[in-house]
Amino acid sequence: MICQRYFLTILFFAGFLVNSQGQGTKSTTLFGTVTNALTGEKMSGASVFVMEVRKGTQTDKGGFYILSVPSGKYTVKYSSIGFKPVLKEIELRADQVNQDIQLEEDTKLLDEVTVTTGKPEENVQKVEIGASRLNIRSIQKIPAFMGEVDVMRSLLMLPGVTTVGEGTTGINVRGGSIDQNLVLMDEAPLFNTSHLFGFFSVFNQDAVRDVTLQRGGIPAEYGGRASSVLDVRLKYPNSEQFSGSGGIGLISSRLTLEGPIVAKKLSTLLAVRASFNDFLFKIGPIALRDTKANFYDITNKWLWTINNRQELTFSGYFSNDNFKIPSDSLSSVDVNASSSLFGYRTASGTLRWQFNVNDKVSWEAAAVLTNYRASTMIPDSANAIDLVSSITYQNLKFQYSNRTNPRHFLKGGAGVIGYGVQPNTLTPGPYSNILPLDIEREHAAEFSAFAEDEWKLTDNFSAVIGLRYSQFLRLGAATINRYAPGGPLAEDVVIETETYDKGAVVKTYGGLEPRLALRWTLGATTSVKAGYNRMRQYLQLVSNTTAALPTARWTTSSPYIKPQIADQVSLGLFKNLKNDMYETSAEVYYKKIQNALDYKDGADIVLNEKLETAVLQGDGRAYGLELMAKKNTGFWTGWVSYTYARTFLQINSPFPEERVNNGNWYPANFDRPHTLNAMTVFRPNLMVTVAFNFTLSSGRTATYPFGRYTLFDPTIFGANIPIYLNRNQDRIPAYHRLDFSITFDQNPEKHPERKWKNSWVFSLYNVYAHKNAFSIFYNLRPYALTEANKLSIFATVFPSLTYNFKF
Missing domain, CATH: 2.60.40.1120 (Carboxypeptidase-like, regulatory domain)
Incomplete structure (x- = not known):
């Protein structure tokens, strides 16, 4: 009812403005x-x-x-x-x-927009709020870890984007967990965005065209996640001539080929990237010589121009990771083992058809398929296991666009999604002492429809009004546990089970998701924007670790695990100076989350057949201020941003075992109040580009022991047992790091006729070798005082050298 009144008020105000503007100039x-x-x-x-x-x-x-x-x-x-x-x-x-x-x-442009989140005038003129765009040329200027240009890491330089620590998968956007980000690559969702447990992203720089992060005022065509949308678009293949590019680095090498197959009709792009670094560990410390860490990915895109009004594209992606450590320190299974082999892979494909009825009306249809598979293998004969999980995503959708009226840009569409989740299957080896376990598969469907109008009410006032409806169905075959009424959910209080046949509806959720963005321009260089959006999330990542591993467990909404619902409002002021040479912006936001997900103390997540007994849901809230200033042109370009952001959760229940911190509000794992980012690029001539970036942020939350007690049982040699009270009430030390890179390009004026172009990139990650803390842990040696230790992922400077080429 409140939403209806809100929209009626906006529409009445809009109509008044339209009627009051008169005829004016043609x-x-x-x-x-x-x-x-x-x-x-x-x-x-x-x-x-x-x-x-x-x-x-x-x-x-x-x-x-x-x-x-x-x-x-x-x-x-x-x-x-x-x-x-x-x-x-x-x-x-x-x-x-x-x-x-x-x-x-x-190639001679010196006063280009070397690093920017958009285009000049865009931040003032566009109606959208909380959106950042990164051209791949801009991303390539940011100093990279080990010379590997990283799309995901570049996003951390934007306001409102953080991570729980170095070498972790995913990002946290405006107080959201990593699973609350919808990451799309040519419309195909990716459930893991990293190689080697977060050290590198899955996107090949030579295949990416541009990246858009929507974190406020999200368009109505997107849904299914509660926090943000990261839309990564691949390049269209070169349809005029054959060309190639690539690079050779210390960690990975890559090669991209593209060109026409049938002149002006059919063209393709193939990008391959691979890393085989096992030899580096052979010459390292003895403790690391059995380590394996390698990956590869293949990106392919086809373009078929049917005629001057129709085109058909196919985008395919496949990646594979293998990571072996000579201990079980990363294993999420309670098994003593001498080594663990982690593997995960993604396969996706998007078939997209576009038909332009005329210059202003178009239809689009797309079929999307994504499969993600993760495995953990322990080869020890007595404890040998193979633990496998997977997600299958299928989507069929269409969209209509109409620009006939210059004051209205109409869009609408509908789609259906199918989910298949294999939570975990444990298969023991031939001589293993471990018992097999096969957790029941989950099946679900999601239907959605949306309509949106970008409405130019006056020359100074515009609005984007959208409405999305989604309906989620948890389907059989399924076995649902029923618990004793009036008590907490626990494994020992199951009173019966209910079985559903294949295709039967187990549980439904759904509702409206209104979206609104407003822009009021105060002259050619200043505007005020506001936005509101509601998002529903039916697929969730469940983990009880500080940083979720790529092998963490996914689950769909069920009778006991409700979908997360996020409502966000935001307000921003945008101002450009000196012919758009400088851009400034200030945004504030407030987000309320229903059914926020967390875990019980000591919960077993991975192999739990009754997952609802291990997780908890409650309320969440996030709010913040984002300031940004950019210099777009000149020999010196770059930006500086500051973010103040807080994220809190409240898990309360009538039952003490289903509360966290006695039902009081507490900060989330990824809560970092202060973040300062600075990025600058200096290009003194055509051949040299120097770049620096610096980041400083508050330490994330942590839970330290309140005390300890010692067991003098001779079988455990007097172990110190930590005592924990409230969750996330402490913080690790603040994080700060400086990176540097210098690029030497081939002189474009010396041999302009040469088709082969090359460059060298030298970079230093963590220039002053600061030992940033990823976590604080305690040494509980028998009969010894408890000692605090700091774990640093990148505790020294990391140099790299990469040779890039293009022909």
Whole structure:
């Protein structure tokens, strides 16, 4: 009821503004497509700016733009990072004017937007709030760990984005856990975004076109996660000529080939990256010589241009990781073992068809399939096991877009998703003492539909009004436990089980998810924005470790585990200075979470057949302030950002065993109040680029023992037993790190006819070798005083050297 009143008020106010603006000057709609002159690729995020009226927009995912201005003669600037800008004198007299533009790459550009989260004017002119865009050219300038350009690590330089520590998978966005981020690669969701347990991301830099992180005012077409959307788009294959690129580094090497198969009809891109580093451990300390750490991934994209109005694309991705340690320190299974072999892989494919009815109306349809599989293998004969889990995701969806009315950009669509979850299957070896276990599979379906209108009410006021509806069905075959009424959920109080046949509906959840974004421009360089969105999450990651491993357990909503529901409001002020040379922004947000998930003390997650007895749900809240200032042009570019953010949970219940911290509010594992990031790039000439980035943040929360007691049982030699009281009431020391890189490019003026281009990148990660604490643990040696120890993942400086090439 509150949501309905809210929307009616907004619509009434919008109608009043429209009716009060009068007829005014006759306007003309300018529209068209921006493409790469060399490859023919449609360029998303290119800037289109009318100089005289200081009004602009950006191209969408298909390179299309549309802009309404008063009739007249104008100079229109078309630009994008790393391309020569195009100035066109256009006379706008008719109702509609079509202008298609091709942009050429510019290797001589010194005053380019070297590092930016968007385009000049975008932060002021776009209606969306809490959105950041990173062009792959920008990401490549950020100093990388071991020379490996990392999309996920680059996001940590943005305000509102943190992680629990180095070498961990996933990111935390505005107080959300890592599973609350919907990560898409050409519309296919990824359930693990890292290689080698978080050291590198799964995205190959040579195949990525751009990255968009939506963390506030999320469009209605997205759903299924409670915190943010990370949309990674792959490059379109070069349809004009064959080309290639790649690099050779200390950790991994890569090669990308692309070009036409059938001229102007069919083209493809193939990017391969591999890391085989076992030889590095052979020459290291004896304790590490049995360690294995390698991965590879393959990214493939096909483009079939059916005709000038239709295209068909296929994007495929496959990755595989193997990680072996000579101990069981990472094993989540309570088994004594001399070594553990961890493996995980992702296979995904997206088939997408787009039909442009005309220049302003289009249809899209997509079929998506993703499979993620994780395994833990312990080879010891007496304790040999193979623990396997997997997720299968299937999605069929369509979308309609209409730009016929220059004041309205209408979008709508629907889709259906199928989930198949294999929680864990434990298979013992032929001589193992371990008993087998096969946890029941989970099946579910999700239906959704959405409608959205980007409505330009006046020249200074615009709104994006969206509504999404989702319906989730937990399906059989399934066996549901029924517990004694009036008491807590526990394994020993199951009174009966209820069996559901295959396809039968076990439990349903669903509801409306309203979305709203408002923009009010206060002149050409200043705007105020506000946003609201509700998100529902039906698939959840369950872990009782500080940093969830790629082998952690996923589960769907059930009669006992409810979907998480997040409501977020945000408000921002955006101001550009000196012809958009400088951008500044300030945003505040507040988020309320229903059914936030946490675990019981001492919970067994991995091999628990009654998972609902090990987890708890309650309320969550997150709020924060995000400040950012950027310099976009010149020999020196970069940004500085500061974030104040808090995240709290409350798990309360009538039963003491189902409370955390006695039912009081407590900070989440990933709560970091203060974060400061600074990034700068200096390009003194065409051949040298120097980059620095610095980060400083509060230590994350931790739980330290309140005391200890000693057992003098001779069988355990007087072990010290820690006593824990409240959760997450302490903090590890603050985190800070400086990185540096220098890039030497081939002189483009010396041999301009050469097709082979190369560069060398030297980088230093953690320049001053600071030993940042990942965790604090205690040495409980028998008959000894308890000692605190600090675990550092990267406790020294890490140099790297990478050779990149392009032809």
